[in-house]
Amino acid sequence: MTDTILGQINPGLWVIVAGLICALMPANALRKGLAVVAPVFAAIMIFLIYDRAGPIEGSQFNGVLAGQFYIGDVLLTTLRIDTLSVVWGYLFCLAGFINAIYALHEKSWITDSSALVYTGAAVAGVLSGDMLTLFLFWEFTAISSVFLVWQGGDRAYAAGIRYLVIQVLSGVLLLAGAVIYAGSKGGDFTFGYIGIDSPGAWLLLIGMGIKAGFPMLHMWMQDAYPKASITGTVILSAFTTKFAIYALARAFPGTDILIWIGCIMTMFPVFFAVIENDLRRVLAYSLNNQLGFMVAGIGIGTTMAMNGVVGQVFVHVIFKSLLFMSIGAVIHRTGTAKASELGGLFRSMPYTTVLCLIGAGSIAAFPLLAAFVTKAMILAAAIDEHLWVPFAMMLFASAGVMEHSGIKVPHFTFFAHDSGRRVKEAPWNMLVAMSLAAVLCIVLAWPWGGYDILYSLMPYVTDYKPYTWDHVVFQLQLLFAAIFAFTLLKRYKLYPAERRAEIVDVDVLYRKLGRNVAVWADAVWVRLSARMSSWRKLGMKRAGRRLYQAFSPAGALSQAAPSGLPAVLTAAVLVFVLIFAYVAGT
Structure with missing residues (x-):
């Protein structure tokens, strides 16, 4: 074609x-x-x-x-x-x-x-x-x-x-x-492997x-x-x-610094998501967490890691959209995404509840759900390359994402305390879209030929088998440990309470500190402009007086200079202009 x-x-x-x-x-x-x-x-x-x-x-x-x-x-x-x-x-x-x-x-x-x-x-x-x-x-x-x-x-x-x-x-x-970068490569703008060996x-x-x-x-x-x-x-x-x-x-691909950048990306959102009240912000932090796995996989750069990245990107768009869609349906019916104002919605939005739980299980990499067959490839690539510290960091982050996206989002939205809200189920079109995403989360992880469809899209041929006893048991142990920790913290009231407040992150640098600096700079500029304006007026007045004294009919040049001096000065300026034009032209 x-x-x-x-x-x-x-x-x-x-x-x-x-x-x-x-x-x-x-x-x-x-x-x-x-x-x-x-x-x-x-x-x-x-x-x-x-x-x-x-x-x-x-x-x-x-x-x-x-x-x-x-x-x-x-x-x-x-x-x-x-x-x-x-x-x-x-x-x-x-x-x-x-x-x-x-x-x-x-x-x-x-x-x-x-x-x-x-x-x-x-x-x-x-x-x-x-x-x-x-x-x-x-x-x-x-x-x-x-x-x-x-x-x-x-x-x-x-x-x-x-x-x-x-x-x-x-x-x-x-x-x-x-x-x-293209300048250093003879003007070649082809977008391919670049590496980090140049300023560009x-x-x-x-x-x-x-x-x-x-x-x-x-x-x-x-x-x-x-x-x-x-x-x-x-x-x-x-x-x-x-x-x-x-x-x-x-x-x-294979750029080592991305391994550490990615691992940090997987970890720090966990702490912010735990204390955040706005569930869409929780999912935004969770988005950061999942992106970290992809960046780390790109940094590892092996065929196993790159296949894992491609697979994780594919399923992530689906289950992350499913989670945002389920919270969006809740906002559409209740007008809020605050965890402190929700709860008990499983009674009036049962279909949305089930679909959200499928998305939550997918992002947490439960067996038979989407991320189980992709995230493991990135972790396996880290083990193959003996990257034990990055592996441990990503393992901690895997447990963390189970806590904040796998448990917190559906728990505080549909269960937890009963907020008393009795609303309609989500509109039919929202349910259809969420159902399509949920079906894909299941089909693409299905052990009897389902994940082969996903693996066939990967850039490199792979024979990776996600459903092995050690992988399934290990993942279940990790996930149930996270569930047990959440339950224990809630039982003894050690889990951070949901507060009606906006958590400030590094945006404090430009939303507060930066604003204060801008206000200070504006005040300084106003004062400086006023002072410069007075200086400019005074300078122009003095310059005008001096020029008048020199070039007026009663000025110094008119009295003391010979009559041909203006012609000589004009000729000199013309010669200077011609020389400058010639040099510029060559």
């Missing part, structure tokens, strides 16, 4: 165009239909183009290069579908399809249009073959997604501004790094790290995601960070 015009077009562009058309459609039904169909069409196009894939010269993957053209001396490859990128392409189309079903009850054309453009930009970005095209869609995801944050209401405006600034900064660093590579790593939520660069998630609209939060959780994980997997 690559020899046709359709085969040269990045499939993500079709979704972007659909999003732009959505903005012009007055009929809600037509917008919703287009939102559901567009990701499916893009997935079909990816399949048809990739169907005739072969070895790519200079690459370790099989695939297709298309949409190539020159701008000056720079070769752009706007479409590359290979063994690595095709997984993200299919995944983002699947996520876009499920999100469109989940949002069928909404009547906002801004949400419909922004979600489609955002989905298309993410698909087009992971299918880009050069760093300039990657940058274009990198920024496109930032600009389109901020409208989903702003749809959360008045309190989301400031968070959206902060989100946009961080995302644009990430793109600026990405572009600067790409230009510097470090800028690329930092730019990607911002979008991936590296430690100290992560708070834009906890700041913006909980303030976005109900459907906006679900959509945001699926694309931005996983787009960054793809870029890291493409550019920096």
Whole structure:
């Protein structure tokens, strides 16, 4: 198909165009239909183009290069579908399809249009073959997604501004790094393995790290995601960070520093999630935790680890979306996601309760559920490479995610104390979307051929067997130990109480300290401007007086200088200008 015009077009562009058309459609039904169909069409196009894939010269993957053209001396490859990128392409189309079903009850054309453009930009970005095209869609995801944050209401405006600034900064660093790196490689902007042996590579790593939520660069998630609209939060959780994980997997596999960055990412969210009251912020911290496993796996860089990363990304988008969708359904019916104000909802939202429990079990890696067949590959890769400290850190984080996402979220939402709320079950479209995600969580981990479907998508051939007695028993021991610890702490009232407060993280640096510095700088500038204005007026007055004394008809030059002096000065200035122009021209 690559020899046709359709085969040269990045499939993500079709979704972007659909999003732009959505903005012009007055009929809600037509917008919703287009939102559901567009990701499916893009997935079909990816399949048809990739169907005739072969070895790519200079690459370790099989695939297709298309949409190539020159701008000056720079070769752009706007479409590359290979063994690595095709997984993200299919995944983002699947996520876009499920999100469109989940949002069928909404009547906002801004949400419909922004979600489609955002989905298309993410698909087009992971299918880009050069760093300039990657940058274009990198920024496109930032600009389109901020409208989903702003749809959360008045309190989301400031968070959206902060989100946009961080995302644009990430793109600026990405572009600067790409230009510097390509300059050191003779102007080659091909997006492949980069490593960290040049200044440009470090800028690329930092730019990607911002979008991936590296430690100290992560708070834009906890700041913006909980303030976005109900459907906006679900959509945001699926694309931005996983787009960054793809870029890291493409550019920096086997980079040792990522092992330690990833391990820190898995651990620190555990402590914040335990004391956080807003359950969407708990899930945002949990998102950080899961991203840490992926980053650590990229740092390990072996075929086992990279397969684990790809598999973990795929199932993570599904079960994390399921958890955000279940909490979104609760907000839709109750108006709150505060753990201190919920509880007892299993009586009136039984289907949502069951679906949330499937998502919770999936993220905790219970046997027969999604993450059980993928996260273990990353841990096994760490053992194979004798990385005992990182293995221990990720093991602790695995128990932690069981506590805050596997237990805390469903416990305080649907069980715990009875809040007395008696509400309707979630709308039918929300239940359908959540059910699709829940079925995938089960099917992709099914021991009788189910996980083979997932493993067939991985970039490297694998014969890993997740269902061994030692793995199953060990995982159950870890999970039940976490359950026992939670129960013990709750029984003796040692578990942190849910408080109606917002936990401040590293965002204190820019939301409080930074604000104080800005106020101080503004005051200093006002004073300095006033003083400089008076100095400027005084200086101009003195200069004017001196010029008048020198060049006026009654001035010093007119009285003492010969009549030809002005002509000599004019000629000198002209000679200077001609010399300067000549030098500049050569």
